[in-house]
Amino acid sequence: MIEVENLSKTYVDTPVVNGLSFFVPEGQVLGFLGPNGAGKTTAMRMMTAFLPPTSGRVEVAGVDLDADPVGLRRQIGYLPEHVPLYPELRVQEYLTFRADVEGVERSRLNDRLEYVIERCMLADVRRQVIGTLSKGYRQRVGLAGALIHSPPVLILDEPTVGLDPNQIIKVRELITELGRDHTVVLSTHILPEVEQVCERVFIIDRGRIVADGTPEALRTRLIGNPTLKVELGGAGGSAPEALGALPGVVGVEAGAGDTLLVEHHPEEDPREAVFRLAVERDWVLLGMTPEQATLEDVFVRLTTADEMVPEPEGAGGEV
Amino acid sequence: MRAFTAIVRRELIAYFSSPLAYIVMAAFLLLQGALFALIVGYLSQPGQSSLSILQAFFGGTIFFWFFLVVAPLITMRLVAEERRSGTIEVLLTSPVTEAQVVLGKFSAALIFYLSLWAPTLIYVVMVQSQASVDWGAVAASYLGVALFGALFVSLGLFASTLTRNQIIAAVIAFTGLILLFGLPLLRGLLISSSTLGAVIDHADLWQHMSDFAKGVVDTRHLVYSLSLTGLFLFMSTKSLELAKWR
Numbered sequence: 001m002i003e004v005e006n007l008s009k010t011y012v013d014t015p016v017v018n019g020l021s022f023f024v025p026e027g028q029v030l031g032f033l034g035p036n037g038a039g040k041t042t043a044m045r046m047m048t049a050f051l052p053p054t055s056g057r058v059e060v061a062g063v064d065l066d067a068d069p070v071g072l073r074r075q076i077g078y079l080p081e082h083v084p085l086y087p088e089l090r091v092q093e094y095l096t097f098r099a100d101v102e103g104v105e106r107s108r109l110n111d112r113l114e115y116v117i118e119r120c121m122l123a124d125v126r127r128q129v130i131g132t133l134s135k136g137y138r139q140r141v142g143l144a145g146a147l148i149h150s151p152p153v154l155i156l157d158e159p160t161v162g163l164d165p166n167q168i169i170k171v172r173e174l175i176t177e178l179g180r181d182h183t184v185v186l187s188t189h190i191l192p193e194v195e196q197v198c199e200r201v202f203i204i205d206r207g208r209i210v211a212d213g214t215p216e217a218l219r220t221r222l223i224g225n226p227t228l229k230v231e232l233g234g235a236g237g238s239a240p241e242a243l244g245a246l247p248g249v250v251g252v253e254a255g256a257g258d259t260l261l262v263e264h265h266p267e268e269d270p271r272e273a274v275f276r277l278a279v280e281r282d283w284v285l286l287g288m289t290p291e292q293a294t295l296e297d298v299f300v301r302l303t304t305a306d307e308m309v310p311e312p313e314g315a316g317g318e319v
Numbered sequence: 320m321r322a323f324t325a326i327v328r329r330e331l332i333a334y335f336s337s338p339l340a341y342i343v344m345a346a347f348l349l350l351q352g353a354l355f356a357l358i359v360g361y362l363s364q365p366g367q368s369s370l371s372i373l374q375a376f377f378g379g380t381i382f383f384w385f386f387l388v389v390a391p392l393i394t395m396r397l398v399a400e401e402r403r404s405g406t407i408e409v410l411l412t413s414p415v416t417e418a419q420v421v422l423g424k425f426s427a428a429l430i431f432y433l434s435l436w437a438p439t440l441i442y443v444v445m446v447q448s449q450a451s452v453d454w455g456a457v458a459a460s461y462l463g464v465a466l467f468g469a470l471f472v473s474l475g476l477f478a479s480t481l482t483r484n485q486i487i488a489a490v491i492a493f494t495g496l497i498l499l500f501g502l503p504l505l506r507g508l509l510i511s512s513s514t515l516g517a518v519i520d521h522a523d524l525w526q527h528m529s530d531f532a533k534g535v536v537d538t539r540h541l542v543y544s545l546s547l548t549g550l551f552l553f554m555s556t557k558s559l560e561l562a563k564w565r
Contacts, residue, residue, distance in 0.1 A: 048412040051563055070414045078412045084405030086329065088336040100325030101413045145409070 001026040001153060001183040002047070007056035009042050009207075016042045018207035020056070024200075026152070029179035031198035032187035035303055039207035040187040041081060044157050047185070048078045061152050074103065077146030077182075081157040083138055087131030091122055091141055094130055095148055102149035116144040120174065136167030143174065154178060156186040160193060172197055191296045205303045218298050220266055225250055227291045228262040230274055233284030242281065246273045258286070322415045326423025327430070333396070334431045343389055347435050350385055355442050371453070372446055377460045377532040386471055387500065391492035393431060394475025395485040397424045398555075402483040402562060417559045421552055425469075425476055432468040436461070456534030463531030466544040467524070471496065473551035480558035500524055 002024040009017040017039040024030050032040045045051040047058050049069040058065040061075040086094060095113055104112050117123055120140040125133060130141060139159065146154060159175060160168045175197055178184060188194060194201050195215045203211040203218070211218055220226075232239055240252040240260060248268025253261045264270045271288055278285040334340045358375045401407040410420060443457055478492035479485075503523035520526070527540040 045408075050408055050412050070416070073412055073414045076412070078409070080405055080408045080412075082405060084407075084409055086333065086406060088333050089329065093332065097325050097329050098409075098413070101322045101410065101415050103322070103414055106321075 001028075001061060002185065003057075003059040004047065005057040007043065007046060007058060008054050009039075009046060009051065010054045016207050017046065017053075020204075020207070020209060022202065022209065022212070024183060024185065026183055027179075027181075028200055029175070029184045029186070029198050031194035031201045032185065032204050033189065033191065033194050033201055033299065034187075034204035035189060038204045038303075040204055041157055042207075043204070044078075044155050044185070044187060048076050048155055049073050050078075074149070075151055075153055077149065077151040077154045079142045079146045079154075079156045079159060081161065083142035085130050085138060085141060085145075088129065090127055090129055091133075092117075092126045094141065095144055098145040099148045104149050112148055112150065116147045119147065119178075120144040121170075134167075136163055136170065139163060139167070139171055140174070143171075143178075147178070152183060154182045154184045154186075156184065158187055158189075160188065160190065168193075191299060203299060203302050210302045211298070225263045226266055228264060228270060228274070229255060229259055229287070229289040229291050230262055230285075231257075231259045231287040232278065233258065233286050235281070235283045239283070242277060243274065246270050246277065248273075261291075322413075323419050323423045323426075326415075326420060327427045330397070330424055330427030331430065334427070339392065340431070343392060344435055347385065347389065348438055351439055351442075355439075359446075371456070371533070372450075373453070373456050373460050373534075374529065374532045376442075377463065377528055386467070387493065387496045389435075390432070390468075390471035390475050390496060391478070391489040394428050394472055394479055394492055395489040396479070397428060397476050398479040398559065398562070399483050399485045399488040403485075407562070411559075411563065417556045421476065421555045421559060425472060425552060425555075428472040428476065429465075429468055432472060433465060436464055436468075453534060456532065459531045459534045459536050462536065463528050463540075466541065466548075467528065469548045470499075470544050470551075473548040473555070474499070477551045477555045477558065480555050480562055 002022075004023075005021050007017060007020040008015060020043055032043070034040050042051065046053045046056075046065075047060070049065055049072050053065075058072070060072050063072045063075055065072050086097075089097065092113065095116060096109070099109050099112060117126055120143050122137070122140055122144060125137055130138065133141065143156075143159070146156070156175065160171050163171060172193065175184065175186065179197070179199075186197070199214060201211070201213065201215055201218060202209045230243070235258075240254070243249060243260060243262055244252045246262075248265045248270050250263045250265065252263070255261045262270060262274070271290075274288060275285060277283075355376065358372060362372055362375065398407070401410065411417070443452060446452055474495050475488075475492040478495060479488040481491060482488050499522075502519055503525065521539065522543065527537075527543070530537055530540060
């Protein structure tokens with residue numbers, strides 16, 4: 001659905017996006033995850049034919065950016081960062097305006113309006129002036145505007161920034177629903193968001209993709225094996241050795257207090273074996289908690305790793 | 320075409336939902352009304368019939384001074400505000416061209432400008448009830464008003480594409496208009512060459528308006544206004560294409 005090849009953007013001598021290449025199949029929800037200034041917005045602006053790339057190729061739904069930039073825009077519903085809207089218009093006026101500039105046929109206009117208003121839960125504010133709406137509603141008006149011409153691809157730049165927790169949940173639910181019949185690319189620097197919403201994640205740092213995979217795969221691949229935190233009473237010094245001998249266990253380390261951190265293979269769950277061992281040895285099992293590394297850890301590790309290495313001049317840079 | 324009309328409509332809603340529009344209208348009608356009353360009073364004195372009322376009204380300086388200030392206020396918002404708020408990104412990632420955006424915004428601003436002038440047609444009707452009116456000269460005068468409006472607005476629109484700050488856009492437009500109008504005034508002071516002087520004489524917008532008010536529609540005046548308007552619209556389109564980079 002989306003094909004990007006070696007996409008780059010350089011401002012003067014500073015590469016902001018540095019040779020992005022990827023393919024997004026139809027129906028996938030993809031997250032761009034990266035710190036501020038990583039080049040996410042610039043990449044999206046190039047994919048939506050707003051900014052001309054310095055080099056590289058973009059194809060969306062079979063339309064090539066170079067050959068037909070206006071045609072490519074038709075395939076995309078784009079929600080820029082901070083959801084720019086016209087504050088003096090009413091919700092329905094704004095959506096009609098968007099439908100007109102997006103080229104929605106007259107005969108379909110009413111159907112499309114009703115559809116997006118229902119989908120984005122805007123029925124009770126359709127006659128309200130946009131400038132008086134709360135941030136959550138404005139976000140949904142922006143999404144409705146991006147959906148109005150039923151584009152196969154949605155590109156959403158930081159769609160939940162500045163919302164309160166309830167609004168964030170609603171917008172995320174909406175995006176998840178939209179993911180069922182649209183290909184979605186969204187950017188964020190909020191980690192739980194990609195874990196909840198996306199099927200696939202790119203971690204982007206300094207204009208390059210530094211990791212690509214499902215949230216689960218990234219966690220396992222980059223953080224290593226899952227760990228089980230075991231708290232035992234009256235176990236004594238033999239416990240680590242005994243636990244280490246259990247099937248599937250890779251290693252045992254001492255944690256804080258009486259706890260032991262049992263690292264195990266991701267496919268194996270050693271909890272039952274630990275329990276039986278405790279019974280057999282007459283240890284008091286006080287607690288067992290599986291510890292999962294979050295994407296947060298992956299993120300921090302990937303985006304700060306090479307800071308110890310001297311940086312090439314001019315790398316990175318704000319968008 | 321639908322995108323164009325949608326842009327015009329949106330701009331007009333933006334004009335008429337802001338208090339600025341009504342304040343400008345009120346100020347304009349107040350000043351024009353006062354001027355009209357003064358002219359009528361002056362011309363009704365005995366022995367003052369050498370000047371027609373149209374010449375006094377449209378050829379008079381207030382026409383220009385008022386618009387040097389008002390035109391930038393009408394146009395400053397057009398693109399600068401969209402760039403500041405980011406709506407330009409939504410507009411230019413929809414399947415419309417920069418030229419459609421520029422023409423839509425230009426048309427809306429021109430419609431607003433002409434709507435300022437519409438009530439002054441009442442003056443003509445009032446004069447007609449008391450004296451004879453040369454309708455040809457009236458038509459020529461309003462043609463002049465429309466042509467100048469197009470020129471003012473296109474220059475202001477271009478200024479508005481240059482920045483995301485409305486005040487800066489207004490100052491640039493104001494400076495541009497002053498230069499355009501002030502050129503003939505500087506002629507006597509600065510330029511001794513008679514060829515260059517003749518060129519500047521042709522660019523004298525005061526003279527153009529005074530001709531229109533006499534009922535003279537000179538093709539050279541038409542070409543001058545229309546080609547400058549076209550130039551500013553073209554530059555606005557190019558500037559909007561570049562605006563994405565800044």
